[in-house]
Amino acid sequence: MLQAGQPAPTFSLPDADMETFDLVSLHGRIAVLFFYPKDDTPGCTLQAIEFSDHEDEFTRHHCTVIGLSRDDCLTHAEFRDKHGLSVRLLADTEGEVCRLYGVWQSKEVDGVKKMGILRSTFIIDKKGILRHVHYGVNPRGHAAEVLEQVKQLDRKGSHADREKHGRHTELPGVGPGGQPD
Helix, strand or coil, rough: CCCCCECCCEEEEECCCCEEEEEEHHHHCEECCCCCCCCHHHHHHHHHHHHHHHHHHHHHHCEEEEECCCCCHHHHHHHHHHCCCCCCEEEECCHHHHHHHHCCEEEEECCCEEEECCEEEEEEEEEEEEEEEEEEECCCCCCHHHHHCCCEEEEEEHHHHHHHCCCCCCCEECCCHHEEC
């Protein structure tokens, strides 16, 4: 399983519109990758809708949200259109990216063991490093939790950028070094 601090495995996959998406294209932006078991099932629908509902806020924090499952492009398009989803959905039909991220695991359902996607979310910083790794998440409320982590990551990144470029923002009524005027 992946750990925070590791480089995010890169990949290219088709989306619901059969256009190729390459993770490297998000360099310079924060990325949220959420892996879910199957289109149009209750938990997966709830999760995708919640991420879509917060999309404007994610965008304000320089973040792109991507959903991945092993469903094909046509199933993704039907799922997106049926529920008015705005997040981009990628088709990992061969399960290669699921294996790279360690989410393709053995599960027991009704006493039967089978392989499936463990619902998981990865937050990747602007340099392509995994900053938060969540395996086995509960879909309800998860998008809001991830948004808070993205906000913190964006604030840290903005602060680091200002320091790197020598631009320090002074607060009104506060002088240099944080001392009151």
